Amino acid sequence: MPSRILKKRSLIPGQTSELTLEAPHIAAKAKPGNFVILRVCEGGERIPLTIADTDKEAGTITIVYLVLGKTTAHLETLKEGEEILDLCGPLGKDTDIHKLSGPVICVGGGTGIAAMHHIAKGHHMAGNHVIAIIGARTKDLLLFEDELKRFCPEVLVSTDDGSYGHKGLVTEILEARLKADPTIGEVVAVGPVPMMAAVARTTKPFGVHTTVSLNSIMVDGIGMCGACRVSVGGKTKFACVDGPEFDGQLVDFKELSSRLSAFKVMEQISYEEFKKSHVCKCSCR
Amino acid sequence: MSANAPADNKKVKTPRTPMPEQPAAERVKNFQEVTLGYTPEMAAIEASRCIQCKKPLCRKGCPVEIDIPGFIKQIVAGDLHEAYRVLRETNSLPAVCGRVCPQETQCEGSCILGKKGEPVAIGRLERFVADTYMASDACEQLTGDHACSLEREGLKVACIGAGPSSLTVAGYLSAQGIKVHVYEALHELGGVLVYGIPEFRLPKAIVRKEIDAMRAQGVEFHTNWVGGKTITVQDLLDQGFNAVFIGVGAGLPKFLRVPGENLIGVFSANEYLTRVNLGRAYNFPEHDTPAYTGKNVAVFGAGNVAMDAARTAKRLGAERVMIVYRRTEKEMPARLEELHHAKDEGIELMCLNAPVELVGDEKGWLKSLTVQKMMLGEPDESGRCSPIACDGEFCEIPCDMAIIAVGTGSNPLIGQSTPGLELNKWGYIVINEETGETSIPNVFAGGDIVTGAATVISAMGAGRRAAKEIARRLIG
Numbered sequence: 001m002p003s004r005i006l007k008k009r010s011l012i013p014g015q016t017s018e019l020t021l022e023a024p025h026i027a028a029k030a031k032p033g034n035f036v037i038l039r040v041c042e043g044g045e046r047i048p049l050t051i052a053d054t055d056k057e058a059g060t061i062t063i064v065y066l067v068l069g070k071t072t073a074h075l076e077t078l079k080e081g082e083e084i085l086d087l088c089g090p091l092g093k094d095t096d097i098h099k100l101s102g103p104v105i106c107v108g109g110g111t112g113i114a115a116m117h118h119i120a121k122g123h124h125m126a127g128n129h130v131i132a133i134i135g136a137r138t139k140d141l142l143l144f145e146d147e148l149k150r151f152c153p154e155v156l157v158s159t160d161d162g163s164y165g166h167k168g169l170v171t172e173i174l175e176a177r178l179k180a181d182p183t184i185g186e187v188v189a190v191g192p193v194p195m196m197a198a199v200a201r202t203t204k205p206f207g208v209h210t211t212v213s214l215n216s217i218m219v220d221g222i223g224m225c226g227a228c229r230v231s232v233g234g235k236t237k238f239a240c241v242d243g244p245e246f247d248g249q250l251v252d253f254k255e256l257s258s259r260l261s262a263f264k265v266m267e268q269i270s271y272e273e274f275k276k277s278h279v280c281k282c283s284c285r
Numbered sequence: 286m287s288a289n290a291p292a293d294n295k296k297v298k299t300p301r302t303p304m305p306e307q308p309a310a311e312r313v314k315n316f317q318e319v320t321l322g323y324t325p326e327m328a329a330i331e332a333s334r335c336i337q338c339k340k341p342l343c344r345k346g347c348p349v350e351i352d353i354p355g356f357i358k359q360i361v362a363g364d365l366h367e368a369y370r371v372l373r374e375t376n377s378l379p380a381v382c383g384r385v386c387p388q389e390t391q392c393e394g395s396c397i398l399g400k401k402g403e404p405v406a407i408g409r410l411e412r413f414v415a416d417t418y419m420a421s422d423a424c425e426q427l428t429g430d431h432a433c434s435l436e437r438e439g440l441k442v443a444c445i446g447a448g449p450s451s452l453t454v455a456g457y458l459s460a461q462g463i464k465v466h467v468y469e470a471l472h473e474l475g476g477v478l479v480y481g482i483p484e485f486r487l488p489k490a491i492v493r494k495e496i497d498a499m500r501a502q503g504v505e506f507h508t509n510w511v512g513g514k515t516i517t518v519q520d521l522l523d524q525g526f527n528a529v530f531i532g533v534g535a536g537l538p539k540f541l542r543v544p545g546e547n548l549i550g551v552f553s554a555n556e557y558l559t560r561v562n563l564g565r566a567y568n569f570p571e572h573d574t575p576a577y578t579g580k581n582v583a584v585f586g587a588g589n590v591a592m593d594a595a596r597t598a599k600r601l602g603a604e605r606v607m608i609v610y611r612r613t614e615k616e617m618p619a620r621l622e623e624l625h626h627a628k629d630e631g632i633e634l635m636c637l638n639a640p641v642e643l644v645g646d647e648k649g650w651l652k653s654l655t656v657q658k659m660m661l662g663e664p665d666e667s668g669r670c671s672p673i674a675c676d677g678e679f680c681e682i683p684c685d686m687a688i689i690a691v692g693t694g695s696n697p698l699i700g701q702s703t704p705g706l707e708l709n710k711w712g713y714i715v716i717n718e719e720t721g722e723t724s725i726p727n728v729f730a731g732g733d734i735v736t737g738a739a740t741v742i743s744a745m746g747a748g749r750r751a752a753k754e755i756a757r758r759l760i761g
Binding site for chain 2: 001025026029039043044045046070071085086087088089090091219220222223224225226227229230231236238241255258259261262263266267269270273
């Protein structure tokens with residue numbers, strides 16, 4: 001069914017936005033870790049996006065996207081009050097959230113911070129002490145710091161260029177934190193594949209359970225097509241129904257990253273065509 | 286002379302009327318329907334071949350027990366309206382069944398004329414009648430009447446999934462005046478009829494018309510509602526539905542469990558066909574969903590889905606498409622007609638070959654396939670000769686795309702979200718064979734989620750059985 005955009009907030013101008021969507025039937029069921037599949041318009045592609053937040057009373061869900069290709073670029077052109085043609089969810093298994101004896105560290109990178117936010121909030125609601133570690137290339141690309149501060153006693157930041165917080169990688173902060181506190185109960189990481197792989201490498205010597213949320217290519221999102229298959233512990237799993245969250249120590253990140261590149265060339269063709277037609281419309285004054 | 290013996294031997298000798306079709310060289314360049322349908326003259330000639338057996342074996346061979354001699358008789362009499370009515374009595378999707386049913390093993394396989402010569406082309410006649418009526422008003426098609434207000438006060442039934450089994454339940458119950466709501470996970474209605482079966486075998490417009498007819502009859506359809514996620518069986522019972530029918534189909538595609546299966550270029554048939562059919566990837570980049578086709582394509586499996594995938598790859602520009610199969614052509618489970626169409630279109634059959642490894646390049650893209658030669662042994666429990674590997678006989682074939690069409694397993698979404706629903710060891714729903722009812726009272730199931738991957742018509746048969754039982758309970 002179509003879903004109306006109630007609120008649009010630009011997080012990084014022209015690149016990342018947050019949409020609050022009217023979807024009472026999805027909001028009623030959505031839990032941290034779930035995602036939706038949406039199709040912007042007739043002829044559009046089905047793409048998965050993680051649910052960044054829900055408001056059951058208001059009947060809304062929040063999604064955050066990074067403009068990467070045609071579908072997200074098209075999404076970015078939509079305004080408040082306009083509709084997304086198809087919104088389907090909530091999909092995927094809920095995050096396994098239970099009371100831990102020690103703090104949980106939630107690591108987020110880039111747009112993944114938005115998805116991580118929902119999981120961190122879930123841990124907070126379950127009574128866990130949540131430490132957030134977020135990273136971006138530069139200060140202006142950092143998301144959800146204020147939102148996380150509302151319930152995370154500690155929000156630790158790193159930027160590649162040192163424009164804000166620690167200069168370097170999130171894994172450096174993570175490692176220091178793991179060394180300093182042996183009671184850490186779990187680590188959750190959501191972000192680009194190399195970041196999640198690095199987080200899993202960092203936590204391994206500490207033996208802390210590490211959950212990663214995988215962003216594999218999906219078509220239906222309901223376990224029918226197998227496009228999202230990932231190797232976990234040597235077995236083929238479907239990210240849409242067996243995940244999207246898995247034990248970071250068991251995921252074959254190299255294969256995941258290779259599979260994510262499958263349609264790169266075609267995605268580029270589609271995006272270029274869109275940009276041409278879109279730019280034309282805007283410049284014909 | 287038995288009751289089923291032909292009354293007139295001349296009729297037996299009349300040859301079966303061939304089906305006009307697009308020439309192979311033309312059709313491999315487009316996605317339009319391959320077979321073109323009978324003209325009224327052809328239908329009349331073919332219908333007259335039916336000898337109107339007193340005890341029609343064809344009807345017993347049909348999972349939904351269409352009164353086959355009954356509708357054929359009306360074609361001969363020139364009353365197509367009545368022929369359509371007879372078809373509709375037991376079949377909610379005749380235009381679909383006339384195209385995709387495995388008639389050679391069902392109605393036509395049982396036709397007495399087939400003993401000495403060629404059986405009556407029952408499927409083609411069914412299609413002819415249904416297509417003729419497609420042109421008329423949807424509501425009238427179903428009710429014979431423009432007024433569609435059939436609702437019985439207070440009775441409502443929910444169907445999860447909008448494939449052939451659920452559509453049959455919806456068609457049957459709404460014709461009895463029961464309000465039916467159908468919840469579909471995808472954005473289009475029809476299930477496998479739209480995401481799985483290609484346009485060239487079953488045009489989507491045909492499926493849409495059948496669905497429109499049900500809508501005109503009062504069925505309400507809800508797309509993007511995932512059974513077990515957006516809505517659960519318990520939610521529906523809580524909302525006051527008198528019965529729930531689960532027709533979610535078979536889910537998870539099976540893989541071969543050979544090395545290299547997750548290389549780029551290796552697809553499940555479901556992914557490939559969904560991209561092309563549901564996402565209209567043949568029209569990329571006008572439509573956004575991409576699907577590429579390699580030069581040398583290997584398809585594993587030899588059922589209808591494998592034929593569909595192979596013929597789709599050919600149409601998308603593959604130079605060489607091979608069906609790689611462990612047994613021989615004789616054991617292939619695909620419909621004969623589809624196998625013939627595939628061969629005519631230049632699909633190669635590589636029989637007695639089993640894939641043992643998919644080999645990739647340094648970037649993770651598929652570049653070749655290693656197969657092992659097989660031979661046939663004794664028949665196994667399926668009744669077919671079992672394939673046995675020939676020691677040490679391997680062969681490497683260049684191949685940059687592979688499609689795996691070896692079946693599906695059960696989808697876990699409904700099972701996981703429905704406490705108390707009995708599943709068998711493979712995750713399929715256990716039902717009472719007589720009624721279609723599951724372990725939860727007034728919750729029914731049918732189709733591939735009960736039997737594992739089967740045919741459209743068997744799913745419809747299961748839907749019909751459940752619908753009859755639901756109607757009996759609700760209206761007596």
